[in-house]
Amino acid sequence: MRFKIFFLYVFLFMAGWSYGQKFKYAYYHGEEVPFKNVNQVIRDFKGYTWLATDQGLFRFDGNTFEDFNTTLRSKTIRTFVSWDENNLLFSNDTGIHRIFYANDQPRIASFKTSTDFHYPTGLFKDSQNRLWTGQMNGSILMFSQEEDLGKLFDSVSRVKTPKMFFGEDTFGTIWVLVPGQGLFYLDDTSQKFALFKNVGRSHHFLVADDVIWLVGDRLEKFTVTRSRNVVNRQIFAVDKEFRHIAVNHKGSMFLNTESAIYTFQNDGNNAKLSKVFGANDPHRVEELSFGTINRLHFTKDENASNEVIWVCSDKGLTLMWSSFFQSVSGLGHDNIRAMNSNPEGPILISQGDVSRIRDQGISKGFEKEDNLNGIVGIGSLNDNIWYGSAEGMIFQYRGRQLARTYDLSARGSGIFFISADHSGNLWFCQAASNQPIVGTAKINPKGDVIEYGKEKGFDNRILVIREGGKNELYAAGIGVSSYLYKYDPLSDRFQNKSLPFPFKVSGNFEVHDMAVDRLGIVWLATTDGLLKYDTETIRKVRLGQYTDNEVRSITAMPDNALWLATDTNGLIHLDGEGNYVIFDEDSGTPSKISSYRCMVLYNDSQLWVGTPEGVVYSSRTNPWPYQTKTPIIKEVRVDNSEIEGQNTIQLKESQKVRITMATLTFPSEDVNYRYKIFESGLPREDIDDVAWSDVPTPELVLEELKGGNYRILVQGQKTGGFRWSAPVVVELDVSQRWYRTWWGVFLLVTIGFFFFWFFVRRWLLKRVGSLQASLYHKQKELAEKEAELVEQSSTLKQKKNELKSTGVNIYLLHRLIKQIPEDSSWKTVLPILSKLVELPTGIDVFELAYKQGEVIRFKGYLRGNHEMIKREEAFNERNNLASYVMVTEKPLLIHDFTKEVGDYVSQQDSIGYVSRIYVPFDQKNGGTAVFCIYSKEKNAFSQQISALLGILVRFLSVNANDELK
Template sequence: MRAILLWALCGFLALSAQPQTANLGHQSWSTENGLPQSSVHQIFQSFDGYIWLATEGGAARFDGLNFKIFNQETDPTVFTSNDICCFAQNAPDSLWIGTASGLLQYGPQGLRRYTTADGLPSSTIYALAATDDASLLVLTREGLSQLDLRTNRFSLLNLPHPSTLTQGTDGNVWITSPSGLSQYQHGRFIPVPVSPALPPEPIESLAVQPDHTLWLRTHTTLIQQRDGRQHLWTAGRELPGTRIEAFLPDSRNTLWIGTNKGLVALDAANPQSLPQPIPALNASSVLSLFEDRERNLWVGTESTGLHILRRQNFHSLPDLADLAVNTIVQTTDGALYAGTNGDGLYRYQFGKLKHISTHDGLASDIILSLTPGPDGTLWIGTPDGLNHLADSHIKTYTSADGLPDDLIRSLLLGADGSLWIGTRRGLAHLQNGHFTVLTTSNGLRSDLIGALLQSANQDLWIATLDGLSRLHNGAITTYTTADGLSGNIITALLEDVGGALWIGTKGNGLTQHTAKGFTSLQRPDLPQEINSILEDGVGYLWIGSNRGITRVAPSELNVCGSSPQCALHINSYGLADGMPTEETSANGHPAAWQTTNNLLWFATRKGVAIVDPGHLQQNKLPPPVILERVLIDDTPLDLSPSTKIIAPGHNHYAFEFAGLSYSAPSLVRYRYLLEGFDKEWSQPSTRRSATYTNLPPGRYRFHVQAANNDGVWNETGAAIRFYVRPPFYRTLWFVLSALAIIAALAFLFYRLRVRRLRSQFDAVLAERNRMAREIHDTLAQSFVGVSVQLEIVSQLLTHSQLPAANQQLDRTRDYVREGLAEARRSIWDIRAITAQNTLPTRLTQIVEQSRSENLPTQLNIGGTYRPLSSTVESEVLRIAQESLTNAQRHAQATHITLDLRYHSNRLTLTITDDGRGFNPSDTTLPAQGHFGLQGMRERATQINATLTIKSAPETGTTITLDVPIPATKGMPTHG
């Protein structure tokens, strides 16, 4: 008996020491998915997070969804061979690629090639390693060379016949040679003692773990050396196949060994553990192994391309994988029951599965609802009636027994042991063997009953297609969107440990009910079509939907509510996490169950999805964010850090980005903000591009962030600054110039306006002066003449000289007629020059009119007559008239002489009297009412003439008017 127990204990310990490889998700890529070639020789993760693959068809850069190829087809000037062996990196902006025809450097400026012409010992490269002293070690066919990155010069190192070059996870570089094992440190090779000694077979690769465990691989043997002890695994014996191609001790202390007949795993800490084959790789020949920063395992094969193995949070039951499961419950005896959509009922306990169908007495193989009864019994709802399973016996109830309908949509065992049954025609209650039915006539808004839940205070919550009803103390109250529900089609109910009621709807998201009432939590980052809600034992809600399962903390929901600006830490689970399908069941109640050992079971369209909330694989690494391309009207933009200046006239701006998380690339979510345009971050989504159109001129900064599948955000993200230049007509210099031009035009307009007004004012003033002169020289002079004649008439009448008086009256009448004629000419400006009213003629008339016996007046006219403009002649005539009047009234002259003479280019008028004279410079004359001289000067100025007045007291007066005569075509210039 002791021997049996001992063997059982040993077997248990052996099993417990095995690596946990059962729950590994698998995904693969081949040439059909974009891989350039199916032989993957090395897998490498660069500083920025990309996965690089060395193949015989070139180098490939992978972001989790898409490959970018670098080979002879993409860059024939640099790639002379597509056979890639290896990668290395010692700076974020420089990746080294080893090929069969030289060394390539990939950086922001593109690719650069180094060959033997640059000092490389051989163009055939076997391995690369970046050192801690700014250099690169290159293992070639002709030996080990060092490239000094500061001088870009190669130097051959003095290490005879190196066979392997390995860079450890800690950055140390290890080299094997026939002389032993060495470590490169700061330009020196330090021998490392190995005990036991190195095997006689050539070492093809090695690894050193942090605990100084040394792993060595030969063609057929894997050797572990630790603490002076050695353990061997040999191909063909402990390991499958005939040769070992690759190995990797990962961060979980699992040793992965790739052979030419597949991949196996064993516990690296326990050399006695048995290797476990990985069925996903079958018998593929494994060439390379790599663990990324998220602890995913990458496998490169010889003929089946690239593979990834991910630790998954969900697993399923293989026997139910092809079945559509509607409902799940666990009975009091610990058995789990899964009701299917046409395949009957399955009972799972102690790792065994039992099938129950219509052959065993079920009313139908379509199971719509389940609820556990006491003592391991089970109530089963089908479209054809209600079943009760107890001790392998099945009893059926139908409408003939009092049910309102045979289609049973939901079941609930009440706290008092009675059974509530939801149907299409109301809610039935089975108590003490009798059925009672509640319908719309009792207060329900719909007879189509869905999920049922009894709260801690014994209230019964009833989900319907038209709202949520509550049965309290025999009375039914129904709530709808008018009361705060997010939707009226209720699909799932849960009461959490705090007493809050969580309500799932179809198409309208989540609602919470507390003592304060209903709170709609309809958010774009939460499922809208909810099929089930569970609460785990660590304070999270799990929501099943047709797009996977979502995990969220109720405390965060209470804080954020439905505000999109408040970011929730949401975990989304799907195919990459081990779910058989992302579509959970929406046909049965309950569609999810929490077992007694705190596992969560979800019914899906392809079996069940099972998760242990207390032992989740959490991805706490924020994903690196890369801005892959920026397209301006489909033209790529340089992505260097400097601010980009974009010419005006562009309409379409596209930004393409990637969050480099490989645990679940399809679940990486992004949010972005264009500073200078957007007012808030975009709603998180899985879309990997953003587009803007018709951006106005200005300075912008596009900023994108990403979150991994567990909702961990990289808030640093990636960003690019750019400046959209305005068109010339919107630039500052143009606006200032336009304003200056407008101001100048306004000023010019103002000046022209002022000049026009001034011209008008001058014209009005000139006209007023002209009218004053006309009145003075016509009416006033005429009135003076009339007054003189009337005085003579008066004197003649006094002396009774009637004939002479009559003669003077006739002359007075002539003066009046002439004055009126002059007034009319002045008003209407009728100055037509005719032979009868030329200047000599009109001047003669004026002289004759002013001549008297007391003051003889003589007129002399000389030269060849030349017609002048009517304005000039009128002004000359008025000046002569004013001079005669002044001589008659003020000079007391006894003789006046007028001389009018035409010259070749001027006209002169000279008026001389022998009167008492005056002082021409006397400025007080206008103030005394004498405006004659001032008017004469103004008239002379109007016709550009020169007026000269020579006079002195008691010497008489001579007035000379010199008027220029403009030359006229066809007229003589002398006479």
């Protein structure tokens, strides 16, 4: 591998930053993994990592190890090299092999064959696309595209050589280090390897452009010319014997002894070494148990700056990576009480006493400030720094010299917040002691203390004052109607800008902190969540389950994003589109609990956050959550059959699909998944409305899907400062069950029609035979019917009389309806209806029945009685006919009450009328009512009378303008 010397020179002038400090780590040791000794790792173009182990070849997706040893005769995998974008090469005792993909599945085949193979060890690809391999007997084989069998070079070592290391300088010279034997180079003239120098106990080397580094019992660096002359030789005094040297993607150099790793920094002729420790818990520093280290390897996601260190050893595999947030080495994990930063000055942190942070490139150191104790507030402007104490004192420093002291103890107790505006005024907030404090105060550039209380517009206590990008000064504090004020410089007063809340807030509402962004929008960190104020509206920002959580600190970033510190749920990053990411101990913070108003930006780009258990800073400037890599679909199974090579998954409604996902980030045991499924062709705006569903494992199981075409979106999110990935899209084509298809329906209808025809024909034949048998009986009955005709003729006469009576009733009904005024009340209508029992209609009694509460009430008239009759019964559709008709809403004609009543209700009533008609109708402004008429004679009413009565009640339901009461 070739490295630009530029990165090395840059490194030599900067610290090893966090690499010499603490790393999060994951072990893959012992019985949990199918191997022990790991010789090397390499990453393929898909993002998988391959492991060369003593137990064979394994592919690692960050969560599981897949065994690829079924076709290998030797399981001792020694080394890897990347040949091109589609092929990886590895060596074992039988030769050199390649790994490639076919139909998206990994395949293994022989790369080169040679009769000169003798246990190949190291592999190296040079700038001319030649492959070099060292062998156990000390010889070297070179393969080019023109020479399939390889070119054998004489042994550079006369003894068994388990390891050889290759390199190439900027002039194209091939270098070989044989540990214990010497450093060799390929002589272009003789085409033989020549001894460059005896390097003593050198175990490994690194070639970067024209610089060669040698490590062993000493650390040596020298520069070579084209003619291989040595210049600028430098030997670093070290007290350890190093086994390997490696450089990461940032140019930082790593050295390892047999079982420990160090970062290296050039400090004259001395090697400044920093040992690497583990810190999965931000409160602890741990010795890492690597075993005997075989190789160091570095990987970096293309869309994230977080780098992973792979430590290959005889105990297995160890992964190390830096947290999103780092702590200052040596600074105590105590409660942070105040923080301050400005472009001209350092970062100042108070844990009671004050620490000044030293910036050493990206690493951080600190020193204590003398004579400063009990500090709870810090403010700064240019080279002036003000410290507020818990006793109500403000100490003004110019540089590092005390310039002035303000004694405000008579006003209150601790000065917990200090902020300077663009005019040089220093605003401060002070805690109350034995009397309440309304408003705030300032120290003007002359040093005068000026009060801003009720006479200056305040109604309550103020907790924070900040100035925005438009030089607008806001103050915020306590109370639902006094939480926000804006300073008016013309009147030298604060104006109450508190808007009524369109949502419910707690009774002890207060604003802990605020930020004014470049657009002038005020973001409020409150007891009831994050609020957004834009001069005209106040609204609560939606943060899912954290919407109502208390927010203690807030910072607006230059990119319009926000960082929030909650009371007990860690930090939240909120981008301009409303997407948020949670940061907690997995991200490197020592606690999910945050301190009040302890969040600052250093140089407008690096975030510092204070907690009750110490301070942390973002490991990169302009901190933004890392992007989780898009998941891949590793395996698809329909029922128990694996599906390969399909762009669209085909299945039936009765089948179950099992989709196994992987996110090629390392490690990936902490990746959470979610998905949404919808019909293909759904408009984009509707897709956004489809809810996400969590997947508890990297396996998504779907069953009982209805027929149709579907699209599934799957996202992953890694913990520790990562946002949701871009979704992977899965297409599903679910075929309907056969009986739901058009041909299935047609087949079922055809079969059904056949069975229907068959059984109907049999029934008809049987029925015809039965009819013929009964024909004789019918003919006999005809004679008897003729005898009845005479009797029926008399009945016809009676019917004629009934028709005449019906005509009379129609005439009477017409007269009655004409007498009823339009849009009249029941009070008017009822007396008119009394004529039904006065005229010759055959009706003895009529009533109107209606429900009131749990009873049914009756109003009506009795023939021969001019007074209205009223009565009531318990409403029960099983005991009285009026309730029955009201429930069924169907008219009822009774010819003989005694015989027919049992068909409808379970008991007789006592009103004593044999013939009856009940007709239900809807009141215009009420519920259902029933029109009831009665006669003492049997068969007194016909269907014609019932029909006429139906006409009457329909007229009444439309005409009556009130409800029966």
